[in-house]
Amino acid sequence: xxxxxGMLAGLxxxxxxxxxxxxxxxxxxxxxxxxxxxxxxxxARLMRKGAVYSPTTTWVFRAGPLVSVAAGIVALVLLxxxxxxxxxxxxxxxMLLFYLLGTARFFVVLAAxxxxxxxxxxxxxxEVAFSxxxxxxxxxxxxxxxxATGTRSLSGAMGKVWSDVWVPSMPVAVLVASAxxxxxxxxxxxxxxxxxxxxxxxxxIHEVMVLDHSGPDFGLVLYGSALKGWIFAGLLxxxxxxxxxxxxxLDGAVTVAGIFAVxxxxxxxxxxxxxxxxxxxxxxxxxxxxxAALAVLLVR
Amino acid sequence: MGWEIDPILVxxxxxxxxxxxxxxxxxxxxxVAVQGVLLGxxxxxxxxxxxxxxxxLLAGGSxxxxxxxxxxxxxxxxxxxxxxxxxxPYVGYTLSVLLGLGMLGLTVWVGGRLRLPVxxxxxxxxxxxxFTMLTGLFLIIARKKAIxxxxxxxxxxxxxxxxxxALSHEAPLSVELGVLLDVFVAVLVMGIIIHNIRExxxxxxxxxxxxxxx
Numbered sequence: 001x002x003x004x005x006g007m008l009a010g011l012x013x014x015x016x017x018x019x020x021x022x023x024x025x026x027x028x029x030x031x032x033x034x035x036x037x038x039x040x041x042x043x044a045r046l047m048r049k050g051a052v053y054s055p056t057t058t059w060v061f062r063a064g065p066l067v068s069v070a071a072g073i074v075a076l077v078l079l080x081x082x083x084x085x086x087x088x089x090x091x092x093x094x095m096l097l098f099y100l101l102g103t104a105r106f107f108v109v110l111a112a113x114x115x116x117x118x119x120x121x122x123x124x125x126x127e128v129a130f131s132x133x134x135x136x137x138x139x140x141x142x143x144x145x146x147x148a149t150g151t152r153s154l155s156g157a158m159g160k161v162w163s164d165v166w167v168p169s170m171p172v173a174v175l176v177a178s179a180x181x182x183x184x185x186x187x188x189x190x191x192x193x194x195x196x197x198x199x200x201x202x203x204x205i206h207e208v209m210v211l212d213h214s215g216p217d218f219g220l221v222l223y224g225s226a227l228k229g230w231i232f233a234g235l236l237x238x239x240x241x242x243x244x245x246x247x248x249x250l251d252g253a254v255t256v257a258g259i260f261a262v263x264x265x266x267x268x269x270x271x272x273x274x275x276x277x278x279x280x281x282x283x284x285x286x287x288x289x290x291x292a293a294l295a296v297l298l299v300r
Numbered sequence: 301m302g303w304e305i306d307p308i309l310v311x312x313x314x315x316x317x318x319x320x321x322x323x324x325x326x327x328x329x330x331x332v333a334v335q336g337v338l339l340g341x342x343x344x345x346x347x348x349x350x351x352x353x354x355x356x357l358l359a360g361g362s363x364x365x366x367x368x369x370x371x372x373x374x375x376x377x378x379x380x381x382x383x384x385x386x387x388x389p390y391v392g393y394t395l396s397v398l399l400g401l402g403m404l405g406l407t408v409w410v411g412g413r414l415r416l417p418v419x420x421x422x423x424x425x426x427x428x429x430x431f432t433m434l435t436g437l438f439l440i441i442a443r444k445k446a447i448x449x450x451x452x453x454x455x456x457x458x459x460x461x462x463x464x465x466a467l468s469h470e471a472p473l474s475v476e477l478g479v480l481l482d483v484f485v486a487v488l489v490m491g492i493i494i495h496n497i498r499e500x501x502x503x504x505x506x507x508x509x510x511x512x513x514x
Contacts, residue, residue: 171310283321286394290317290401297408298310300423 002248006081009256011073014230015039015223017263024267039226046219054212056116064111065213065220071104072227079231080155082238082255084248089155094142097154098135101187101231104224105131112209123208126278130193130205133285134186140292141179145239147299148172162242168300175295177239182288184232184262186281188225191270193281233262308342309424312462313404316435319455320396325385325447329374332454335432336366339458339465346465361480362461370454370487377447377491380498388444388505396442400435407431418467425462432459444505446497450490457483 019036026033035041053061078097080086086093109128112120146152148169149160165173186193189206198204210221237258245251276284315335322328340363347355389396404427411427420426436456440449457479464476 169306171307175310283394283397286397287317287321290397291314293401294310294313294317294404297404298306298424 002084002252003080003087005249006084006252006256007076007079007087009081009252010076010079010227010230010234013256014226015043017229017233017259018226020260020263021267021270024264025271028267028271039222043219043222046222047216049215051213051215051217054115057114057212060107061111061114061212062217064107064114065217065224067107068104068224069220069227071100071107072224072231075100075104075231076227078154079234080158080238081234081252082161082241082258083159083244083246083251084255085155085159089153091152094146094154094157097231098138098142101228102131102135104228108209108221108224111213115212117212120209120211123205126205127209130186130281130285133282133289134183137179137285137289137292138183140289140296141176141183144172144176144292144295144299147296158238159244161239162244165239166242169298172295172298173239173242175291175298177236179288179292179295180232180236180239181265182284182291184229184236185266185269186285186288187232188229188266190266192273192276192284195275229263230259233259236262305342305345305422306424308338308345309422309428312338312342312428313431316432316455317397317400319435319439319451320400321393323387323393325378325387325445326375328387328448328451329371329378332374332451332458333367333371335455335458336370337363339366339461342462343465358476361477365480365484366454366458369484373487373491374447374450377450377494380495387448389442390444391442396438399438400431403434403438404431407434416467420467425465429459429462429465432456432462435459446490446494446505450487450494453490454483454487 016036016039018039019034022038023033023036075097077087078089078093078100080089105127109124112124112127142154142157145157145161145165149157149164151157151160161173165176185191189196189204194205194207196207198207206225210218213221234255237255240262241255241258243251243254312335315331315338319328319331319335322331340359340361343362344355344359347358391399407427407430411423411430414426416426433456436452436454436459439452439455441452443449443452461479464479
Protein backbone atom coordinates (compact mmCIF):
# COMPACT_ATOMS: atom_id res chain seq x y z
CA UNK A 1 0.00 0.00 0.00
CA UNK A 2 2.67 2.61 0.88
CA UNK A 3 4.66 1.57 -2.21
CA UNK A 4 1.68 2.20 -4.48
CA UNK A 5 1.16 5.57 -2.81
CA GLY A 6 4.84 6.35 -3.40
CA MET A 7 4.53 5.63 -7.09
CA LEU A 8 1.32 7.63 -7.34
CA ALA A 9 3.08 10.53 -5.62
CA GLY A 10 5.78 10.36 -8.29
CA LEU A 11 3.25 10.36 -11.12
CA UNK A 12 1.29 13.28 -9.69
CA UNK A 13 3.96 15.43 -8.07
CA UNK A 14 6.78 15.15 -10.63
CA UNK A 15 5.89 18.33 -12.59
CA UNK A 16 5.58 20.21 -9.30
CA UNK A 17 9.35 19.84 -8.81
CA UNK A 18 9.86 22.01 -11.87
CA UNK A 19 7.45 24.57 -10.45
CA UNK A 20 9.31 24.64 -7.13
CA UNK A 21 12.68 25.11 -8.85
CA UNK A 22 11.29 27.91 -10.97
CA UNK A 23 9.77 29.64 -7.95
CA UNK A 24 13.11 29.47 -6.09
CA UNK A 25 14.88 30.98 -9.07
CA UNK A 26 12.27 33.74 -9.29
CA UNK A 27 12.66 34.45 -5.56
CA UNK A 28 16.43 34.79 -5.98
CA UNK A 29 15.96 37.14 -8.92
CA UNK A 30 13.48 39.27 -6.95
CA UNK A 31 10.59 38.40 -9.27
CA UNK A 32 7.22 37.06 -8.24
CA UNK A 33 7.58 34.16 -10.63
CA UNK A 34 5.17 31.82 -12.32
CA UNK A 35 2.53 29.93 -10.30
CA UNK A 36 3.68 26.71 -8.69
CA UNK A 37 1.27 24.72 -10.83
CA UNK A 38 2.42 26.28 -14.11
CA UNK A 39 4.10 23.07 -15.39
CA UNK A 40 0.75 21.24 -15.03
CA UNK A 41 -0.99 24.01 -16.95
CA UNK A 42 1.64 23.89 -19.67
CA UNK A 43 1.24 20.15 -20.06
CA ALA A 44 -2.58 20.38 -20.07
CA ARG A 45 -2.47 23.17 -22.66
CA LEU A 46 -0.12 21.20 -24.91
CA MET A 47 -2.30 18.08 -24.63
CA ARG A 48 -5.28 19.97 -26.06
CA LYS A 49 -3.33 21.14 -29.10
CA GLY A 50 -2.76 19.37 -32.39
CA ALA A 51 0.66 18.13 -33.43
CA VAL A 52 2.56 19.09 -36.56
CA TYR A 53 4.80 16.49 -38.16
CA SER A 54 7.44 17.22 -40.75
CA PRO A 55 7.14 14.97 -43.84
CA THR A 56 10.76 13.90 -43.40
CA THR A 57 10.04 12.24 -40.04
CA THR A 58 9.00 8.62 -39.56
CA TRP A 59 7.33 6.66 -36.76
CA VAL A 60 10.56 6.98 -34.75
CA PHE A 61 9.89 10.67 -34.25
CA ARG A 62 6.41 9.95 -32.86
CA ALA A 63 7.65 7.07 -30.73
CA GLY A 64 10.31 9.17 -28.95
CA PRO A 65 8.09 11.03 -26.44
CA LEU A 66 5.85 8.00 -25.87
CA VAL A 67 8.75 5.69 -25.07
CA SER A 68 10.39 8.24 -22.80
CA VAL A 69 7.22 8.66 -20.72
CA ALA A 70 6.54 4.91 -20.68
CA ALA A 71 10.09 4.14 -19.54
CA GLY A 72 9.78 6.83 -16.86
CA ILE A 73 6.57 5.30 -15.50
CA VAL A 74 8.07 1.79 -15.41
CA ALA A 75 11.17 3.21 -13.70
CA LEU A 76 8.90 4.72 -11.02
CA VAL A 77 7.71 1.19 -10.24
CA LEU A 78 11.29 0.34 -9.26
CA LEU A 79 12.10 3.54 -7.37
CA UNK A 80 12.03 3.25 -3.57
CA UNK A 81 11.32 6.39 -1.56
CA UNK A 82 13.96 6.17 1.13
CA UNK A 83 13.02 3.39 3.54
CA UNK A 84 9.69 2.90 1.80
CA UNK A 85 10.09 -0.04 -0.58
CA UNK A 86 9.41 0.20 -4.29
CA UNK A 87 6.30 -1.39 -5.79
CA UNK A 88 8.52 -4.04 -7.35
CA UNK A 89 11.92 -5.07 -6.09
CA UNK A 90 14.29 -7.85 -7.04
CA UNK A 91 18.00 -8.53 -7.08
CA UNK A 92 19.75 -6.23 -9.55
CA UNK A 93 16.73 -4.01 -10.14
CA UNK A 94 18.87 -0.86 -10.20
CA MET A 95 20.41 -2.00 -13.49
CA LEU A 96 16.92 -2.19 -14.98
CA LEU A 97 16.13 1.27 -13.59
CA PHE A 98 19.25 2.81 -15.15
CA TYR A 99 18.72 1.09 -18.48
CA LEU A 100 15.09 2.16 -18.58
CA LEU A 101 16.38 5.72 -18.29
CA GLY A 102 18.92 4.84 -20.98
CA THR A 103 16.16 3.55 -23.27
CA ALA A 104 14.20 6.76 -22.76
CA ARG A 105 17.26 8.80 -23.70
CA PHE A 106 17.99 6.58 -26.69
CA PHE A 107 14.55 7.19 -28.13
CA VAL A 108 14.62 10.93 -27.49
CA VAL A 109 17.98 11.03 -29.30
CA LEU A 110 16.65 8.93 -32.19
CA ALA A 111 13.62 11.20 -32.49
CA ALA A 112 15.95 14.20 -32.62
CA UNK A 113 18.08 12.57 -35.33
CA UNK A 114 14.96 11.54 -37.24
CA UNK A 115 14.08 15.17 -37.96
CA UNK A 116 17.20 15.44 -40.12
CA UNK A 117 17.97 18.87 -38.66
CA UNK A 118 21.65 19.58 -38.22
CA UNK A 119 20.86 21.59 -35.09
CA UNK A 120 19.05 18.70 -33.41
CA UNK A 121 21.80 16.31 -34.50
CA UNK A 122 24.28 18.50 -32.65
CA UNK A 123 22.14 18.44 -29.50
CA UNK A 124 21.74 14.67 -29.77
CA UNK A 125 25.48 14.23 -30.13
CA UNK A 126 26.13 16.33 -27.02
CA GLU A 127 23.44 14.57 -25.00
CA VAL A 128 24.93 11.18 -25.82
CA ALA A 129 28.51 12.31 -25.18
CA PHE A 130 27.68 13.72 -21.74
CA SER A 131 25.45 10.87 -20.67
CA UNK A 132 28.20 8.43 -21.62
CA UNK A 133 30.24 10.17 -18.93
CA UNK A 134 27.37 10.51 -16.45
CA UNK A 135 26.40 6.85 -16.62
CA UNK A 136 29.63 5.44 -15.13
CA UNK A 137 29.32 7.93 -12.28
CA UNK A 138 25.75 6.78 -11.60
CA UNK A 139 26.63 3.09 -11.79
CA UNK A 140 29.71 3.48 -9.59
CA UNK A 141 27.72 5.45 -6.99
CA UNK A 142 25.17 2.65 -6.95
CA UNK A 143 27.96 0.06 -6.78
CA UNK A 144 29.33 1.79 -3.68
CA UNK A 145 25.87 1.63 -2.02
CA UNK A 146 25.41 -1.99 -2.98
CA UNK A 147 28.86 -2.94 -1.76
CA ALA A 148 28.42 -1.10 1.54
CA THR A 149 24.97 -2.50 2.31
CA GLY A 150 25.54 -6.01 0.95
CA THR A 151 22.14 -6.10 -0.75
CA ARG A 152 21.60 -6.18 -4.46
CA SER A 153 18.24 -4.48 -4.81
CA LEU A 154 17.66 -0.75 -4.83
CA SER A 155 15.00 -0.93 -2.11
CA GLY A 156 17.24 -3.05 0.11
CA ALA A 157 20.23 -0.73 -0.33
CA MET A 158 18.18 2.41 0.29
CA GLY A 159 16.63 0.87 3.41
CA LYS A 160 20.06 0.37 4.97
CA VAL A 161 21.65 3.68 3.95
CA TRP A 162 21.76 4.97 7.52
CA SER A 163 22.87 1.83 9.35
CA ASP A 164 25.32 0.49 6.75
CA VAL A 165 26.68 3.60 5.01
CA TRP A 166 26.32 6.77 7.10
CA VAL A 167 27.21 5.25 10.47
CA PRO A 168 30.29 3.16 9.61
CA SER A 169 31.76 5.40 6.89
CA MET A 170 30.35 8.89 6.55
CA PRO A 171 32.78 9.90 3.75
CA VAL A 172 31.37 7.17 1.48
CA ALA A 173 27.85 8.53 1.92
CA VAL A 174 28.97 12.09 1.25
CA LEU A 175 30.90 11.04 -1.87
CA VAL A 176 27.98 9.02 -3.21
CA ALA A 177 25.57 11.90 -2.58
CA SER A 178 27.90 14.38 -4.31
CA ALA A 179 28.29 12.13 -7.35
CA UNK A 180 24.52 11.63 -7.52
CA UNK A 181 23.95 15.38 -7.24
CA UNK A 182 26.29 16.11 -10.16
CA UNK A 183 24.64 13.39 -12.26
CA UNK A 184 21.21 14.79 -11.38
CA UNK A 185 22.17 18.24 -12.63
CA UNK A 186 23.70 16.81 -15.81
CA UNK A 187 20.90 14.40 -16.66
CA UNK A 188 18.16 16.95 -16.07
CA UNK A 189 19.95 19.62 -18.10
CA UNK A 190 20.19 22.02 -15.16
CA UNK A 191 22.53 24.95 -14.97
CA UNK A 192 26.16 24.05 -14.56
CA UNK A 193 25.65 21.80 -17.59
CA UNK A 194 22.84 23.31 -19.61
CA UNK A 195 20.57 26.30 -19.25
CA UNK A 196 16.92 25.22 -19.35
CA UNK A 197 15.83 28.78 -20.16
CA UNK A 198 17.66 29.10 -23.45
CA UNK A 199 15.80 27.98 -26.51
CA UNK A 200 17.90 29.14 -29.41
CA UNK A 201 21.48 29.07 -28.40
CA UNK A 202 24.35 27.09 -29.78
CA UNK A 203 25.42 25.83 -26.37
CA UNK A 204 22.23 24.11 -25.26
CA ILE A 205 21.90 20.37 -25.08
CA HIS A 206 18.55 18.99 -24.02
CA GLU A 207 16.21 21.68 -25.33
CA VAL A 208 17.68 21.53 -28.79
CA MET A 209 16.68 17.89 -29.17
CA VAL A 210 12.99 18.53 -28.64
CA LEU A 211 12.57 21.67 -30.77
CA ASP A 212 10.55 19.89 -33.44
CA HIS A 213 8.06 18.29 -31.09
CA SER A 214 4.74 20.06 -30.84
CA GLY A 215 1.39 19.73 -29.08
CA PRO A 216 0.77 16.48 -27.18
CA ASP A 217 4.20 15.18 -28.14
CA PHE A 218 5.90 18.12 -26.50
CA GLY A 219 3.60 17.74 -23.50
CA LEU A 220 4.79 14.13 -23.17
CA VAL A 221 8.40 15.29 -23.48
CA LEU A 222 7.86 17.77 -20.64
CA TYR A 223 6.16 15.13 -18.49
CA GLY A 224 8.88 12.58 -19.30
CA SER A 225 11.65 14.93 -18.23
CA ALA A 226 9.69 15.77 -15.06
CA LEU A 227 9.52 12.03 -14.27
CA LYS A 228 13.25 11.73 -14.90
CA GLY A 229 13.85 14.63 -12.52
CA TRP A 230 11.69 12.93 -9.87
CA ILE A 231 13.62 9.65 -10.22
CA PHE A 232 17.03 11.28 -9.83
CA ALA A 233 15.84 13.50 -6.99
CA GLY A 234 14.36 10.39 -5.35
CA LEU A 235 17.70 8.56 -5.52
CA LEU A 236 19.57 11.57 -4.16
CA UNK A 237 17.04 12.23 -1.38
CA UNK A 238 17.15 8.55 -0.45
CA UNK A 239 20.86 8.90 0.31
CA UNK A 240 20.84 12.46 1.65
CA UNK A 241 17.87 12.05 4.03
CA UNK A 242 18.70 8.83 5.81
CA UNK A 243 15.65 8.81 8.09
CA UNK A 244 14.70 5.15 8.57
CA UNK A 245 12.04 4.79 11.23
CA UNK A 246 10.75 1.47 9.94
CA UNK A 247 7.33 2.96 9.28
CA UNK A 248 7.06 3.05 5.44
CA UNK A 249 4.47 5.88 5.43
CA LEU A 250 6.66 8.14 7.56
CA ASP A 251 9.88 7.25 5.69
CA GLY A 252 8.21 7.84 2.34
CA ALA A 253 6.79 11.19 3.44
CA VAL A 254 10.17 12.35 4.75
CA THR A 255 11.83 11.31 1.48
CA VAL A 256 9.21 13.17 -0.56
CA ALA A 257 10.01 16.24 1.52
CA GLY A 258 13.69 15.53 0.76
CA ILE A 259 12.90 15.39 -2.96
CA PHE A 260 11.36 18.87 -2.78
CA ALA A 261 14.38 20.06 -0.80
CA VAL A 262 16.53 18.77 -3.68
CA UNK A 263 14.36 20.80 -6.10
CA UNK A 264 14.95 23.89 -3.94
CA UNK A 265 18.67 23.09 -3.95
CA UNK A 266 18.67 22.89 -7.75
CA UNK A 267 17.03 26.31 -7.83
CA UNK A 268 19.68 27.72 -5.48
CA UNK A 269 22.52 26.24 -7.56
CA UNK A 270 20.95 27.62 -10.70
CA UNK A 271 20.60 31.10 -9.22
CA UNK A 272 24.12 31.26 -7.84
CA UNK A 273 26.17 29.68 -10.62
CA UNK A 274 26.89 30.40 -14.24
CA UNK A 275 26.73 27.71 -16.85
CA UNK A 276 30.07 25.98 -17.32
CA UNK A 277 31.99 26.33 -20.54
CA UNK A 278 31.14 23.36 -22.71
CA UNK A 279 34.73 22.15 -22.57
CA UNK A 280 34.53 22.02 -18.75
CA UNK A 281 31.40 19.85 -18.66
CA UNK A 282 33.17 16.51 -19.31
CA UNK A 283 35.71 17.37 -16.61
CA UNK A 284 33.00 17.87 -14.00
CA UNK A 285 31.31 14.63 -15.02
CA UNK A 286 34.60 12.74 -14.87
CA UNK A 287 35.06 14.33 -11.43
CA UNK A 288 31.69 12.89 -10.35
CA UNK A 289 32.76 9.50 -11.67
CA UNK A 290 36.02 9.75 -9.76
CA UNK A 291 34.17 10.60 -6.53
CA ALA A 292 31.90 7.60 -7.01
CA ALA A 293 34.87 5.34 -7.76
CA LEU A 294 36.59 6.64 -4.65
CA ALA A 295 33.49 5.74 -2.66
CA VAL A 296 33.64 2.20 -4.06
CA LEU A 297 37.30 1.93 -3.07
CA LEU A 298 36.62 3.26 0.43
CA VAL A 299 34.00 0.65 1.26
CA ARG A 300 35.64 -2.04 3.27
CA MET B 301 39.76 5.96 16.03
CA GLY B 302 39.19 5.38 12.32
CA TRP B 303 35.98 7.27 11.82
CA GLU B 304 37.24 10.66 12.98
CA ILE B 305 40.33 10.79 10.76
CA ASP B 306 38.73 9.11 7.73
CA PRO B 307 37.04 12.33 6.53
CA ILE B 308 40.42 14.10 6.60
CA LEU B 309 42.08 11.26 4.69
CA VAL B 310 39.33 11.35 2.08
CA UNK B 311 39.77 15.13 1.85
CA UNK B 312 43.49 14.55 1.25
CA UNK B 313 42.67 12.16 -1.59
CA UNK B 314 40.24 14.67 -3.11
CA UNK B 315 42.87 17.43 -2.89
CA UNK B 316 45.31 15.15 -4.71
CA UNK B 317 42.79 14.47 -7.45
CA UNK B 318 42.01 18.20 -7.72
CA UNK B 319 45.74 18.90 -8.02
CA UNK B 320 45.92 16.45 -10.92
CA UNK B 321 43.00 18.18 -12.60
CA UNK B 322 43.80 21.81 -11.80
CA UNK B 323 44.87 23.95 -14.72
CA UNK B 324 45.97 27.12 -12.96
CA UNK B 325 49.20 27.52 -11.06
CA UNK B 326 47.59 29.75 -8.45
CA UNK B 327 44.91 27.20 -7.60
CA UNK B 328 47.58 24.51 -7.36
CA UNK B 329 49.53 26.58 -4.85
CA UNK B 330 46.33 27.06 -2.87
CA UNK B 331 45.54 23.32 -2.99
CA VAL B 332 49.00 22.41 -1.71
CA ALA B 333 48.45 24.88 1.15
CA VAL B 334 45.11 23.24 1.95
CA GLN B 335 46.86 19.89 1.96
CA GLY B 336 49.42 21.18 4.44
CA VAL B 337 46.71 22.40 6.80
CA LEU B 338 44.86 19.09 6.50
CA LEU B 339 48.08 17.27 7.38
CA GLY B 340 48.47 19.43 10.47
CA UNK B 341 44.95 18.56 11.61
CA UNK B 342 45.60 14.90 10.86
CA UNK B 343 48.80 14.89 12.92
CA UNK B 344 46.94 16.56 15.78
CA UNK B 345 44.11 14.03 15.75
CA UNK B 346 46.35 10.97 15.50
CA UNK B 347 48.98 11.95 18.04
CA UNK B 348 47.09 13.95 20.64
CA UNK B 349 46.34 10.74 22.52
CA UNK B 350 50.03 9.93 23.05
CA UNK B 351 51.60 13.29 23.79
CA UNK B 352 49.53 16.47 23.47
CA UNK B 353 52.46 18.90 23.50
CA UNK B 354 54.32 17.17 20.75
CA UNK B 355 51.15 16.90 18.65
CA UNK B 356 50.40 20.61 19.01
CA LEU B 357 53.99 21.53 18.17
CA LEU B 358 54.09 19.37 15.05
CA ALA B 359 50.61 20.35 13.88
CA GLY B 360 51.36 24.02 14.48
CA GLY B 361 54.66 23.79 12.62
CA SER B 362 53.04 21.97 9.72
CA UNK B 363 50.16 24.46 9.41
CA UNK B 364 52.44 27.48 9.76
CA UNK B 365 55.05 26.32 7.24
CA UNK B 366 52.95 24.43 4.70
CA UNK B 367 49.77 26.45 5.03
CA UNK B 368 51.21 29.96 5.19
CA UNK B 369 54.96 30.27 4.56
CA UNK B 370 55.36 27.99 1.52
CA UNK B 371 52.39 29.40 -0.40
CA UNK B 372 53.76 32.90 0.24
CA UNK B 373 57.21 31.90 -1.04
CA UNK B 374 55.80 30.17 -4.10
CA UNK B 375 53.47 33.09 -4.72
CA UNK B 376 56.41 35.46 -4.66
CA UNK B 377 58.39 33.25 -7.02
CA UNK B 378 55.38 33.11 -9.34
CA UNK B 379 54.96 36.87 -9.43
CA UNK B 380 58.67 37.49 -9.72
CA UNK B 381 59.01 35.13 -12.65
CA UNK B 382 56.13 36.78 -14.57
CA UNK B 383 55.13 33.59 -16.31
CA UNK B 384 51.92 32.34 -17.84
CA UNK B 385 49.43 31.18 -15.27
CA UNK B 386 48.69 27.77 -16.77
CA UNK B 387 50.20 24.46 -15.78
CA UNK B 388 51.24 23.38 -19.32
CA PRO B 389 50.90 19.62 -18.85
CA TYR B 390 52.47 16.80 -20.85
CA VAL B 391 49.52 14.63 -19.84
CA GLY B 392 46.03 16.16 -20.16
CA TYR B 393 44.04 17.07 -17.06
CA THR B 394 41.22 14.57 -17.49
CA LEU B 395 43.66 11.79 -18.29
CA SER B 396 45.73 12.82 -15.26
CA VAL B 397 42.70 12.50 -12.99
CA LEU B 398 41.86 9.08 -14.42
CA LEU B 399 45.47 7.96 -14.02
CA GLY B 400 45.25 9.26 -10.47
CA LEU B 401 42.26 7.02 -9.89
CA GLY B 402 44.29 4.10 -11.22
CA MET B 403 47.14 4.99 -8.87
CA LEU B 404 44.65 5.15 -6.00
CA GLY B 405 43.37 1.67 -6.82
CA LEU B 406 46.94 0.41 -6.92
CA THR B 407 47.83 1.97 -3.57
CA VAL B 408 44.69 0.58 -1.91
CA TRP B 409 45.70 -2.86 -3.17
CA VAL B 410 49.31 -2.43 -2.04
CA GLY B 411 48.24 -0.88 1.27
CA GLY B 412 46.10 -3.91 1.99
CA ARG B 413 49.06 -6.28 1.66
CA LEU B 414 51.68 -4.22 3.46
CA ARG B 415 52.52 -5.49 6.95
CA LEU B 416 53.25 -2.58 9.28
CA PRO B 417 55.36 -2.99 12.43
CA VAL B 418 52.68 -1.10 14.41
CA UNK B 419 48.95 -0.97 13.62
CA UNK B 420 48.03 2.19 11.67
CA UNK B 421 45.36 4.52 13.04
CA UNK B 422 43.11 3.78 10.07
CA UNK B 423 43.16 1.24 7.26
CA UNK B 424 43.14 4.18 4.84
CA UNK B 425 46.25 5.88 6.21
CA UNK B 426 48.85 3.86 4.30
CA UNK B 427 47.06 3.89 0.91
CA UNK B 428 46.49 7.64 1.22
CA UNK B 429 50.14 8.24 2.09
CA UNK B 430 51.34 6.18 -0.88
CA PHE B 431 48.81 7.85 -3.16
CA THR B 432 49.97 11.32 -2.09
CA MET B 433 53.57 10.36 -2.85
CA LEU B 434 52.62 9.00 -6.27
CA THR B 435 50.64 12.18 -7.00
CA GLY B 436 53.69 14.27 -6.16
CA LEU B 437 55.90 12.17 -8.42
CA PHE B 438 53.33 12.36 -11.20
CA LEU B 439 53.15 16.16 -10.93
CA ILE B 440 56.95 16.34 -11.17
CA ILE B 441 57.00 14.14 -14.28
CA ALA B 442 53.90 15.26 -16.13
CA ARG B 443 54.02 19.08 -15.85
CA LYS B 444 56.43 21.34 -17.67
CA LYS B 445 57.22 24.25 -15.40
CA ALA B 446 59.97 24.32 -12.81
CA ILE B 447 57.53 25.69 -10.26
CA UNK B 448 55.20 22.71 -10.68
CA UNK B 449 58.16 20.52 -9.81
CA UNK B 450 58.49 22.38 -6.52
CA UNK B 451 54.77 21.77 -5.99
CA UNK B 452 55.21 18.09 -6.84
CA UNK B 453 58.08 17.88 -4.39
CA UNK B 454 55.91 19.41 -1.66
CA UNK B 455 53.09 16.95 -2.35
CA UNK B 456 55.57 14.08 -2.31
CA UNK B 457 56.86 15.29 1.04
CA UNK B 458 53.29 15.56 2.34
CA UNK B 459 52.85 11.91 1.43
CA UNK B 460 55.97 10.96 3.35
CA UNK B 461 54.74 12.93 6.36
CA UNK B 462 51.39 11.12 6.15
CA UNK B 463 53.25 7.83 6.18
CA UNK B 464 55.23 9.08 9.16
CA UNK B 465 52.00 9.91 10.97
CA ALA B 466 50.92 6.29 10.52
CA LEU B 467 53.94 5.24 12.56
CA SER B 468 54.37 8.51 14.38
CA HIS B 469 55.05 7.52 17.97
CA GLU B 470 58.06 5.58 16.73
CA ALA B 471 59.97 8.54 15.32
CA PRO B 472 61.52 11.08 17.67
CA LEU B 473 60.31 14.67 17.61
CA SER B 474 63.70 16.05 16.54
CA VAL B 475 63.60 13.96 13.35
CA GLU B 476 60.18 15.25 12.38
CA LEU B 477 61.09 18.87 13.10
CA GLY B 478 64.30 18.35 11.16
CA VAL B 479 62.30 17.15 8.16
CA LEU B 480 60.13 20.26 8.33
CA LEU B 481 63.23 22.45 8.40
CA ASP B 482 64.76 20.57 5.47
CA VAL B 483 61.65 21.11 3.40
CA PHE B 484 61.65 24.79 4.30
CA VAL B 485 65.25 25.19 3.13
CA ALA B 486 64.53 23.17 -0.01
CA VAL B 487 61.58 25.36 -0.99
CA LEU B 488 63.59 28.49 -0.31
CA VAL B 489 66.47 27.27 -2.46
CA MET B 490 64.17 26.13 -5.23
CA GLY B 491 62.47 29.51 -5.20
CA ILE B 492 65.85 31.19 -5.69
CA ILE B 493 66.76 28.73 -8.46
CA ILE B 494 63.49 29.40 -10.27
CA HIS B 495 64.25 33.09 -10.06
CA ASN B 496 67.74 32.52 -11.48
CA ILE B 497 66.51 30.28 -14.31
CA ARG B 498 64.03 32.95 -15.21
CA GLU B 499 66.78 35.65 -15.12
CA UNK B 500 68.99 33.65 -17.47
CA UNK B 501 66.51 32.09 -19.89
CA UNK B 502 63.33 34.24 -19.77
CA UNK B 503 61.18 31.18 -19.02
CA UNK B 504 60.99 28.32 -16.53
CA UNK B 505 59.93 25.51 -18.84
CA UNK B 506 61.82 22.46 -17.69
CA UNK B 507 61.43 20.69 -21.02
CA UNK B 508 63.53 23.31 -22.77
CA UNK B 509 66.43 22.70 -20.42
CA UNK B 510 67.06 19.52 -22.43
CA UNK B 511 68.68 21.61 -25.16
CA UNK B 512 71.27 23.00 -22.72
CA UNK B 513 74.87 22.17 -23.61
CA UNK B 514 77.97 22.90 -21.59
